[in-house]
Amino acid sequence: LSGTPLFLLLQAALAVTLSLFTLATILSNAFVIATISQSRKLHTPANLLIASLAVTDLLVSVLVMPIWVLYTVSRTWTLGQVLCDIWLSSDITCCTASILHLCVIALDRYWAITDAVGYAKKRTKARAAGMICTAWVIAISISLPPLFWRQVKAEEVTTCSVNTDHVFYTIYSTFGAFYIPTLLLIALYGKIYVEARKRILKKSPKNAGKRLTSAHLITNSPGSESSTTALNCRAHEGSTGDSGSPAHACQVKVAVSDSLLDKKKISAARERKATKTLGIILGAYIVCWLPFFIYTLMVPICTACTFHAELFDFFTWLGYLNSLINPIIYTMSNDDFKQAFHKVIRFKCCRR
Numbered sequence: 001l002s003g004t005p006l007f008l009l010l011q012a013a014l015a016v017t018l019s020l021f022t023l024a025t026i027l028s029n030a031f032v033i034a035t036i037s038q039s040r041k042l043h044t045p046a047n048l049l050i051a052s053l054a055v056t057d058l059l060v061s062v063l064v065m066p067i068w069v070l071y072t073v074s075r076t077w078t079l080g081q082v083l084c085d086i087w088l089s090s091d092i093t094c095c096t097a098s099i100l101h102l103c104v105i106a107l108d109r110y111w112a113i114t115d116a117v118g119y120a121k122k123r124t125k126a127r128a129a130g131m132i133c134t135a136w137v138i139a140i141s142i143s144l145p146p147l148f149w150r151q152v153k154a155e156e157v158t159t160c161s162v163n164t165d166h167v168f169y170t171i172y173s174t175f176g177a178f179y180i181p182t183l184l185l186i187a188l189y190g191k192i193y194v195e196a197r198k199r200i201l202k203k204s205p206k207n208a209g210k211r212l213t214s215a216h217l218i219t220n221s222p223g224s225e226s227s228t229t230a231l232n233c234r235a236h237e238g239s240t241g242d243s244g245s246p247a248h249a250c251q252v253k254v255a256v257s258d259s260l261l262d263k264k265k266i267s268a269a270r271e272r273k274a275t276k277t278l279g280i281i282l283g284a285y286i287v288c289w290l291p292f293f294i295y296t297l298m299v300p301i302c303t304a305c306t307f308h309a310e311l312f313d314f315f316t317w318l319g320y321l322n323s324l325i326n327p328i329i330y331t332m333s334n335d336d337f338k339q340a341f342h343k344v345i346r347f348k349c350c351r352r
Helices: 005-038 045-074 081-114 116-122 125-143 145-149 167-202 259-301 309-332 335-351
Strands: 211-219 229-234 249-258
Touching (some): 045 125, 045 309, 081 116, 081 145, 081 259, 081 309, 125 145, 309 335
């Protein structure tokens, strides 16, 4: 099949698809960075973490994904050993940093909701910068070891991949980059949801069945025919106008609503939104990265298993998909960010 018109057509289609995917990842994260930088309202420690996540995902899309497009399509490494080492280190570092940023954001939200008063004083840009630096230090510590045992080969290099002969490093890197952060994310978001639900339920009225009654005075209008009660009131018989009729006629329309029911509906809506957001965050992250890290962990452990390069490529690009949807999930759930984002879009369009 190699070299046939059909094969070349499939290669071209794959190259275009992956290139568009890379371009979309670059643009989405670049827009997040531009929106936060141009809107003073978004210059908060929490949004600084989101901006740093966007920078990390942007690095993935700029430093790692374009070369992966070339390597995935050609199936041969032609860029030499040195660039291979730099590329692999960048891949491991940036992807791990992206995952650890999700943990940092979750940790920030957890502290903000469980200790709102105390953490408000500690929630500074300097603290956020320290958390970001910690994520990068851990990511670099995971990506460095392969560089120490890699040896430059005399013959021409045709493949570029992490050496899977070191089982201990594979376990260390996969657990440090994915499995431990995933357990932390599940625990944090679980506690965040429980705490948020407690706060919502505390806001419900203490007196069950308490009703809110509103009355509106409507002058010279017919009575309501719905569930409202119309009460007729007239002036004293002695007070008449020139025509001998009462000076005025009025109707009081009384509307009765159950405040408890209304507040329960609002609380339920908030619960559904919180559950949906947390579910999307965790679900997208796990779906994108779990297959890749299971595959990576199985390669050095299961020596009798058969592994296909095409499957590894698919799982790798599925993991990169997380860098595309991260800016969508973490920004579209924020109303302030959506407004600022629309302003940036309108500003860009107007300038054109």
